[in-house]
Amino acid sequence: SSGDGLFKPGSGMKILLRRSDDPLEIRQENEEQESITGGINVIDLHNVNSCSFIATEDLGRLHPDGQFEVLGRLENSEIRGCGLMYTN
Numbered sequence: 001s002s003g004d005g006l007f008k009p010g011s012g013m014k015i016l017l018r019r020s021d022d023p024l025e026i027r028q029e030n031e032e033q034e035s036i037t038g039g040i041n042v043i044d045l046h047n048v049n050s051c052s053f054i055a056t057e058d059l060g061r062l063h064p065d066g067q068f069e070v071l072g073r074l075e076n077s078e079i080r081g082c083g084l085m086y087t088n
Contacts, residue, residue: 006067012046
Protein backbone atom coordinates (compact mmCIF):
# COMPACT_ATOMS: atom_id res chain seq x y z
CA SER A 1 0.00 0.00 0.00
CA SER A 2 1.23 3.46 -0.83
CA GLY A 3 -0.92 4.85 1.96
CA ASP A 4 -4.52 5.07 3.14
CA GLY A 5 -4.93 1.32 2.51
CA LEU A 6 -4.93 1.76 -1.27
CA PHE A 7 -3.01 -0.75 -3.41
CA LYS A 8 -1.92 -0.31 -7.02
CA PRO A 9 -1.33 -3.62 -8.79
CA GLY A 10 1.89 -3.97 -10.77
CA SER A 11 1.98 -4.52 -14.52
CA GLY A 12 1.84 -8.30 -14.03
CA MET A 13 -1.29 -8.30 -11.87
CA LYS A 14 -4.94 -7.75 -12.74
CA ILE A 15 -7.63 -7.26 -10.09
CA LEU A 16 -11.22 -8.18 -10.92
CA LEU A 17 -14.19 -8.02 -8.57
CA ARG A 18 -17.01 -10.54 -8.58
CA ARG A 19 -20.49 -10.25 -7.17
CA SER A 20 -20.56 -11.58 -3.62
CA ASP A 21 -23.83 -13.45 -4.27
CA ASP A 22 -22.79 -14.89 -7.67
CA PRO A 23 -19.10 -15.87 -7.93
CA LEU A 24 -19.34 -16.37 -11.71
CA GLU A 25 -20.44 -12.79 -12.44
CA ILE A 26 -17.59 -10.28 -12.74
CA ARG A 27 -18.44 -6.73 -11.69
CA GLN A 28 -17.90 -4.27 -14.53
CA GLU A 29 -17.00 -0.62 -14.17
CA ASN A 30 -20.01 1.60 -14.61
CA GLU A 31 -20.38 4.61 -16.88
CA GLU A 32 -20.21 7.09 -13.98
CA GLN A 33 -16.67 5.88 -13.21
CA GLU A 34 -17.58 5.22 -9.59
CA SER A 35 -15.85 2.69 -7.36
CA ILE A 36 -17.27 -0.82 -7.34
CA THR A 37 -17.19 -3.44 -4.58
CA GLY A 38 -17.16 -7.24 -4.60
CA GLY A 39 -15.12 -10.34 -3.95
CA ILE A 40 -11.47 -9.96 -5.00
CA ASN A 41 -10.05 -12.06 -7.85
CA VAL A 42 -6.32 -11.78 -8.60
CA ILE A 43 -4.81 -12.74 -11.97
CA ASP A 44 -1.03 -13.14 -12.36
CA LEU A 45 -0.43 -12.06 -15.97
CA HIS A 46 3.23 -13.13 -16.00
CA ASN A 47 2.66 -16.71 -14.83
CA VAL A 48 1.52 -18.55 -17.97
CA ASN A 49 2.71 -22.07 -17.11
CA SER A 50 0.73 -22.72 -13.94
CA CYS A 51 -2.36 -21.63 -12.02
CA SER A 52 -2.35 -17.89 -12.32
CA PHE A 53 -5.76 -17.08 -10.84
CA ILE A 54 -6.81 -16.71 -7.21
CA ALA A 55 -10.40 -16.12 -6.06
CA THR A 56 -10.12 -14.80 -2.52
CA GLU A 57 -12.85 -14.58 0.08
CA ASP A 58 -11.97 -10.93 0.67
CA LEU A 59 -14.29 -8.01 -0.02
CA GLY A 60 -12.68 -5.18 -1.95
CA ARG A 61 -13.33 -1.88 -3.65
CA LEU A 62 -11.88 -1.12 -7.08
CA HIS A 63 -11.38 2.54 -7.94
CA PRO A 64 -11.57 4.00 -11.47
CA ASP A 65 -7.81 4.75 -11.43
CA GLY A 66 -7.01 1.02 -10.98
CA GLN A 67 -6.21 1.18 -7.27
CA PHE A 68 -8.05 -1.14 -4.92
CA GLU A 69 -8.59 -1.57 -1.19
CA VAL A 70 -9.41 -4.57 0.96
CA LEU A 71 -12.51 -3.92 3.07
CA GLY A 72 -12.66 -7.20 5.00
CA ARG A 73 -13.94 -10.75 4.53
CA LEU A 74 -17.07 -11.81 2.65
CA GLU A 75 -19.98 -13.00 4.79
CA ASN A 76 -19.82 -16.64 5.88
CA SER A 77 -16.19 -17.05 4.77
CA GLU A 78 -13.58 -18.88 6.81
CA ILE A 79 -11.46 -16.79 9.14
CA ARG A 80 -7.89 -16.95 7.83
CA GLY A 81 -4.62 -15.08 7.71
CA CYS A 82 -2.19 -13.30 9.95
CA GLY A 83 -4.97 -11.77 12.06
CA LEU A 84 -5.64 -15.17 13.66
CA MET A 85 -3.91 -15.41 17.00
CA TYR A 86 -3.67 -18.57 19.08
CA THR A 87 -3.94 -17.98 22.79
CA ASN A 88 -3.86 -20.38 25.73
